[in-house]
Amino acid sequence: MKKPYLENVNPFCKALTVLISAVLLSFSYSVWLNLLVLGLSLTAVAIFSRASKKKLFLLFLPVLLMAVGFLITGLLYTGPKAAGYTGSIGIAAMSIGSLYNGLQLGTRIFAFAGLGILFSLTTGAQEFIVSLQQQAKLPPKFAYGILAAVHLLPNIQKEYGNARRALQVRGIFSPFSLKPVFVMFVNAIRWSECLAMAMESKGFSEEGQRTNYHETSVKKLDVIFTVSICFCMAAGVVLLR
Numbered sequence: 001m002k003k004p005y006l007e008n009v010n011p012f013c014k015a016l017t018v019l020i021s022a023v024l025l026s027f028s029y030s031v032w033l034n035l036l037v038l039g040l041s042l043t044a045v046a047i048f049s050r051a052s053k054k055k056l057f058l059l060f061l062p063v064l065l066m067a068v069g070f071l072i073t074g075l076l077y078t079g080p081k082a083a084g085y086t087g088s089i090g091i092a093a094m095s096i097g098s099l100y101n102g103l104q105l106g107t108r109i110f111a112f113a114g115l116g117i118l119f120s121l122t123t124g125a126q127e128f129i130v131s132l133q134q135q136a137k138l139p140p141k142f143a144y145g146i147l148a149a150v151h152l153l154p155n156i157q158k159e160y161g162n163a164r165r166a167l168q169v170r171g172i173f174s175p176f177s178l179k180p181v182f183v184m185f186v187n188a189i190r191w192s193e194c195l196a197m198a199m200e201s202k203g204f205s206e207e208g209q210r211t212n213y214h215e216t217s218v219k220k221l222d223v224i225f226t227v228s229i230c231f232c233m234a235a236g237v238v239l240l241r
Contacts, residue, residue, distance in 0.1 A: 006048040006122040011131040013222040018119045020226075021233045025111055031100070033240040034107035037233075041114030051121035059121075063113040067106040074102025125150050131216045140210070148195055152188065160184040 006014075025037065045051050075098050126147060133143040163180035167173035173180075 004049045010218050010222040011123050011128040012135040013226045017226045017229050018115050020230045024233045024237050028237040030240040031103045031107050033236045034111035037111040038114040041118040049122045067109040071102040071106035074105040130214050134216050156188050159187050
């Protein structure tokens with residue numbers, strides 16, 4: 001089955017696009033640009049990926065809470081230079097300037113979150129690390145270490161649950177106890193040592209020439225994707241002031 005367009009873009013190019021777009025966005029204070037970035041990001045995820053709509057909604061809930069918090073902060077704690085008094089919230093004067101400042105802060109959270117959601121829901125962790133190793137020349141030691149940690153996370157979570165249940169059976173567990181965490185870390189260290197010895201026994205060396213099971217490459221469409229998105233973001237920063 002053919003992957004949707006966003007999931008077929010080279011992960012390193014996609015990460016570079018999101019990073020450059022975020023840096024460019026940080027120079028803009030336009031509410032409209034923030035909303036435009038959010039809308040385009042969510043639309044792209046919904047149309048050009050296989051991301052679950054439920055997962056997208058659950059990811060967006062904490063972002064909504066943060067945006068509302070920044071909006072209220074901008075409303076209540078804008079400096080006294082904001083002019084155009086229109087009313088009050090409690091004892092704090094609300095002005096047109098403070099309202100716009102709150103909208104800037106709130107929509108900026110939306111914009112950055114939209115870029116992050118665009119990347120996270122369309123990029124696999126293993127594909128991203130492999131792309132960093134092959135395109136960004138990440139040392140194999142770090143690449144395989146990160147991949148090992150990612151693949152060990154389910155086992156670590158399971159071990160934490162087993163440790164909690166074992167302590168509960170003995171009647172020595174409390175909700176704030178750190179004993180399950182200690183057991184979890186001890187086993188994680190043991191697993192990492194076993195994994196390191198297994199790799200050494202199989203002849204792993206970062207200095208020697210190695211082939212790759214998964215090959216990633218930068219195609220012409222990947223370059224077009226990065227250049228076009230960054231150009232549009234730069235144009236938006238200049239035009240939507």
